[in-house]
Amino acid sequence: MESSSCQYLDYLVAAGAGAWLVLAGFVWILGRRQHRLARRVEKLCGSSTPTQTEPPKPGEGARWR
Amino acid sequence: MRTADERVWAGVLWASVFLGLAAVWMALQYAPGEPHMGLAQRILYVHVPAAVAALLAFATVFLASIAYLRAGRPCWDHLAAAAAELGIVFSAVVLVTGPIWARPIWGAFWRWEPRLTSMLLLFATYVAYLMIRRYGSHPSQMRRTAAVFGIVAFANIPLVYYSVRLWAAGQQLHPQRVDLCQQMRVALGVATAAFVLLFFLLLHLDVRLRLFDDALAELEDDSSLNQTTKVEPGDGI
Numbered sequence: 311m312e313s314s315s316c317q318y319l320d321y322l323v324a325a326g327a328g329a330w331l332v333l334a335g336f337v338w339i340l341g342r343r344q345h346r347l348a349r350r351v352e353k354l355c356g357s358s359t360p361t362q363t364e365p366p367k368p369g370e371g372a373r374w375r
Numbered sequence: 376m377r378t379a380d381e382r383v384w385a386g387v388l389w390a391s392v393f394l395g396l397a398a399v400w401m402a403l404q405y406a407p408g409e410p411h412m413g414l415a416q417r418i419l420y421v422h423v424p425a426a427v428a429a430l431l432a433f434a435t436v437f438l439a440s441i442a443y444l445r446a447g448r449p450c451w452d453h454l455a456a457a458a459a460e461l462g463i464v465f466s467a468v469v470l471v472t473g474p475i476w477a478r479p480i481w482g483a484f485w486r487w488e489p490r491l492t493s494m495l496l497l498f499a500t501y502v503a504y505l506m507i508r509r510y511g512s513h514p515s516q517m518r519r520t521a522a523v524f525g526i527v528a529f530a531n532i533p534l535v536y537y538s539v540r541l542w543a544a545g546q547q548l549h550p551q552r553v554d555l556c557q558q559m560r561v562a563l564g565v566a567t568a569a570f571v572l573l574f575f576l577l578l579h580l581d582v583r584l585r586l587f588d589d590a591l592a593e594l595e596d597d598s599s600l601n602q603t604t605k606v607e608p609g610d611g612i
């Protein structure tokens with residue numbers, strides 16, 4: 311009964327891989343969301359420093375561009 | 376130093392990993408095989424727990440939507456949205472594993488029989504729920520509309536659950552009665568526990584991200600407000 315013990319093994323592997331991919335995909339989406347939030351936090355902290363919010367002094371416009 | 380909350384969720388994570396590994400071993404080694412379906416029958420240990428997790432997620436949407444309409448607190452809305460996403464994810468697992476199981480047993484990936492059709496309808500309903508949330512114009516109105524939709528959509532759950540009994544046996548491909556031996560039931564119970572824990576863990580992470588997003592948006596608003604109102608009277612004129 312060697313063949314019956316492996317009967318439909320490919321279907322079992324496909325179903326397991328499919329389930330794994332769907333769940334891993336969602337975890338990846340959550341990870342991306344977290345990454346985007348972290349970038350927003352960085353941006354927020356960066357924008358609150360005075361050097362970046364200060365407007366250019368007269369004559370410095372060319373360097374800012 | 377971890378807070379008590381973090382310790383609890385770390386415990387849930389490890390319990391979920393442990394139960395998941397135990398479920399894989401039980402599904403492949405401990406539980407006896409089924410003579411007619413061969414190894415395809417072992418898809419049961421992913422398919423059914425995913426369906427339980429999906430129904431739990433949609434029940435959470437229902438309860439959180441009621442709580443949001445009653446209390447109006449945004450955290451309930453976030454809970455409903457996160458649970459709907461997870462319900463769709465677990466439904467997708469059901470809709471992926473089901474046809475793969477069906478192919479060798481029924482001879483086709485898909486048949487328009489009551490359980491399959493009602494499950495697909497349920498999936499589509501909650502995709503529509505997320506689309507309402509995504510494309511709604513006014514935030515507070517969108518949240519209320521989504522909450523009402525989340526309550527009404529729950530009517531699909533009994534339809535899916537009882538679909539094998541509501542229609543005649545001749546129209547069914549899903550069995551109306553399932554007899555599992557003791558070992559199969561234990562393996563199925565462990566796999567279901569692993570999926571349910573995974574659901575709560577992912578729900579917690581998703582809700583936390585949403586609450587953090589809200590808090591950050593408020594800070595960004597404050598920050599931009601401070602920058603625009605920094606000009607002293609008489610400065611620019």
